Amino acid sequence: MTADMNNASFDRQYILSLESTCDETAAAIIRRDGVVLASTIATQELLHGRFGGVVPEIAARAHLENFLPVLRKTMHDANVTIEDMVAIAVATQPGLPGSLIVGLATAKGLCLAWDKPLVGVNHLHAHVYACQMQRRESIFPCIGLIVSGGHTHIYRCESAAQWKLLGATIDDAAGEAFDKVAAMLGLPFPGGPELAKLAESGDAAAHKFPRPMLKDAQTLDFSFSGLKTAVRYCIAGPQSSTIDSSHLSTEEVANLAASFEQAVIDCVVGKCKLAMKRERLSRLCVGGGVAANRRLRAALQELADRQKFELLLADRELCTDNAIMGAIAWEKIKAGSFDDLSLDVKPGLVRG
Ligand code: KG4
Ligand code: ZN
Numbered sequence: 001m002t003a004d005m006n007n008a009s010f011d012r013q014y015i016l017s018l019e020s021t022c023d024e025t026a027a028a029i030i031r032r033d034g035v036v037l038a039s040t041i042a043t044q045e046l047l048h049g050r051f052g053g054v055v056p057e058i059a060a061r062a063h064l065e066n067f068l069p070v071l072r073k074t075m076h077d078a079n080v081t082i083e084d085m086v087a088i089a090v091a092t093q094p095g096l097p098g099s100l101i102v103g104l105a106t107a108k109g110l111c112l113a114w115d116k117p118l119v120g121v122n123h124l125h126a127h128v129y130a131c132q133m134q135r136r137e138s139i140f141p142c143i144g145l146i147v148s149g150g151h152t153h154i155y156r157c158e159s160a161a162q163w164k165l166l167g168a169t170i171d172d173a174a175g176e177a178f179d180k181v182a183a184m185l186g187l188p189f190p191g192g193p194e195l196a197k198l199a200e201s202g203d204a205a206a207h208k209f210p211r212p213m214l215k216d217a218q219t220l221d222f223s224f225s226g227l228k229t230a231v232r233y234c235i236a237g238p239q240s241s242t243i244d245s246s247h248l249s250t251e252e253v254a255n256l257a258a259s260f261e262q263a264v265i266d267c268v269v270g271k272c273k274l275a276m277k278r279e280r281l282s283r284l285c286v287g288g289g290v291a292a293n294r295r296l297r298a299a300l301q302e303l304a305d306r307q308k309f310e311l312l313l314a315d316r317e318l319c320t321d322n323a324i325m326g327a328i329a330w331e332k333i334k335a336g337s338f339d340d341l342s343l344d345v346k347p348g349l350v351r352g
Helices: 002-007 045-049 056-078 097-114 123-132 174-184 192-199 225-236 250-279 294-307 324-334
Strands: 014-019 024-031 036-043 085-093 118-122 142-147 152-159 162-168 283-287 310-313
Touching (some): 014 324, 024 056, 024 324, 045 056, 056 097, 085 097, 085 123, 123 142, 123 283, 152 250, 162 250, 174 192, 192 294, 225 250, 250 283, 250 294
Parallel strands (some): 014 085, 085 118, 142 283, 283 310
Antiparallel strands (some): 014 024, 024 036
16 A cells, blocks of 8 residues: 555545445545545435335445446546555445445455555545535534434544544434425425425424424534424324325415424524534534535524634535545545455444
8 A cells, every 4th residue: 555655646646435325326536635536426316215215225235236337437537547546435434234335345346456455434524524625724623513314413523533422413313304394395305405495485483393402501412303293293283193284385385394494403503502612613614415505504604703713614515425525535544544354334323
């Protein structure tokens, strides 16, 4: 590995980054200085849509089918040689076990075939690192917030290698709540972006939905399951075992969407305010699918302006899953930290 790094001149050192933690199969080629030469994402929305959520077994099989075409396209678009590649990076935690295994097996296969070292990437750290991609200076130290379909987590990030989990959702993730409420409103999976669109024409004050755990200044944890249930009761009443929103007018649907979205935003912004105050850091970096939400972005910017801290939001196209954010692997490589082929996946999240 050292030989590779010495042979390739500095501006011709690349990594191949792979991502398959959930239902996106992605690959990217990233130069040592962060320049992205190619990026490909194969989504599986059509496969999972009719089930109303990601089906793990289907996701793993689709990764298996998608990886080779995704890799071929990425290598072709980047037009780099295998000799210029200094390592293969792959997201190994957290995520769906089957999906992670397919990604890691693909990465290990390439390492063996090309004689390249392996670098494991933490998918949540990578979501925060997406904020680094448009920047010359380091994002560290910072508070890192991930708001995605699977996670709602706040970290204290001392460096690319030192992360301390400060708080996390105790039930649903923010994106999961968006998707479930969207489904109640009859929107196709994943409904988060559609719900956000509907919310634009709605009145966020129409319904006073709960803001779970927001007032509890002792914790940086989140909870979105009760909020989701409150929306359900509002649509169908507490007794109903089925949910049908077809009796609602377009205006009523928009008002429900806007009121729900505002409740999520208030919870996220409130905990960010608490984290910034408690940890005494001056930079907040935000990534994950829900960070693409325009109103959330605006609300976080307002908070940052008021509290006078620096806010870095991942570019909207880098919020949802992609392999570009795997550029965090370069931090490990520069520190001389590689993994060997005994590396395993870690599907669950280790707290702390
Ligand atoms: O980061 P991501 O691609 O996958 C995970 O790692 O979980 O996030 C996907 C989530 C989905 O729940 C999706 O509905 C949500 O992000 N999402 C949004 C928006 N765009 C994507 N939620 C609210 N507003 C959006 N604009
Ligand atoms: Zn993600």
